[in-house]
Amino acid sequence: MTPEHIELVKSTVPVLRENGVALTSYFYKRMLNNNPELNNVFNLDSQNSGRQPRALAAAVLAYAENIENPAVLAKAVEHIATKHVSLDIQPDQYAIVGENLLHSISEVLNVPFESELIAAWKAAYLQLADILIGVEKQKYENLAAQNGGWAGWRAFEITAVEATEAGKIFTVQTADKQATVQTEVNEFISVKVKVPGKDIEQPHQYTVLESTENTYRFEVKPEENHTEYSVSNILLGHYKTGDQVQLTAPQKK
Numbered sequence: 014m015t016p017e018h019i020e021l022v023k024s025t026v027p028v029l030r031e032n033g034v035a036l037t038s039y040f041y042k043r044m045l046n047n048n049p050e051l052n053n054v055f056n057l058d059s060q061n062s063g064r065q066p067r068a069l070a071a072a073v074l075a076y077a078e079n080i081e082n083p084a085v086l087a088k089a090v091e092h093i094a095t096k097h098v099s100l101d102i103q104p105d106q107y108a109i110v111g112e113n114l115l116h117s118i119s120e121v122l123n124v125p126f127e128s129e130l131i132a133a134w135k136a137a138y139l140q141l142a143d144i145l146i147g148v149e150k151q152k153y154e155n156l157a158a159q160n161g162g163w164a165g166w167r168a169f170e171i172t173a174v175e176a177t178e179a180g181k182i183f184t185v186q187t188a189d190k191q192a193t194v195q196t197e198v199n200e201f202i203s204v205k206v207k208v209p210g211k212d213i214e215q216p217h218q219y220t221v222l223e224s225t226e227n228t229y230r231f232e233v234k235p236e237e238n239h240t241e242y243s244v245s246n247i248l249l250g251h252y253k254t255g256d257q258v259q260l261t262a263p264q265k266k
């Protein structure tokens with residue numbers, strides 16, 4: 014980034030922050046409209062929608078503010094990358110998010126898309142995207158290199174469902190019966206289910222209670238004020254022994 018770009022970006026952070034709600038709601042609507050396949054990636058449950066785009070835009074603004082000192086954001090980068098890897102976010106998706114975010118910034122600031130200001134924001138976004146893509150690539154490689162490890166989604170079959178006081182404990186086994194990675198305390202997985210009656214899949218994270226050579230156990234509790242997209246309620250209401258779900262490999266929180 015040029016010093017001029019840095020100045021331009023930093024000078025518009027306050028305005029964007031003031032219009033944070035406009036920025037994020039415009040961004041999210043625009044992106045899902047133009048790229049409906051992302052309905053399978055983002056959480057559509059009403060409790061969560063809104064939270065994620067807010068978090069994403071806030072992270073981009075925080076980054077822009079600290080653009081001369083990205084080390085400040087190292088902890089945030091690690092947290093975001095862990096979440097992204099648990100959802101199998103891929104490098105090519107950064108272009109989609111970037112395009113929609115830049116159009117939203119242009120809209121909220123009321124400046125033409127083909128302006129120096131948006132060029133400056135593009136440089137800032139690409140810098141952050143590059144950092145995240147690099148950290149995520151390393152994480153995918155580390156996950157795949159473990160004994161029984163894998164990167165991305167892997168098919169598992171539900172082999173047992175036990176009722177608990179608060180919900181149900183699901184035991185899932187690798188569909189190919191091959192080994193999985195053993196987990197330590199406080200590791201989490203993403204579980205992806207099909208939304209009944211819709212051509213949409215939705216992911217959600219659960220803490221692993223226990224792992225054996227090729228199984229994991231996790232507890233699912235019902236969500237209050239849920240919608241038809243609530244993964245926990247879908248699992249509790251529709252999934253039984255013999256059904257398949259997709260899992261990403263366990264990671265530390």
Ligand code: HEM
Pocket residue numbers: 051054055056061065068069070072073092093096097100102103106107108110138141142145
């Ligand atoms: C520079 C670009 C990006 C930034 C700064 C960013 C930032 C964030 C942040 C702060 C979170 C919240 C983490 C948490 O749960 O605490 C998040 C979650 C997430 N991000 Fe990103 N992200 C970026 C790019 C992407 C891309 C390219 C995709 C894929 C289309 C994506 C998909 C997601 C999803 C699906 C979640 C989880 C949302 C949920 O829980 O429903 N992000 N991201």
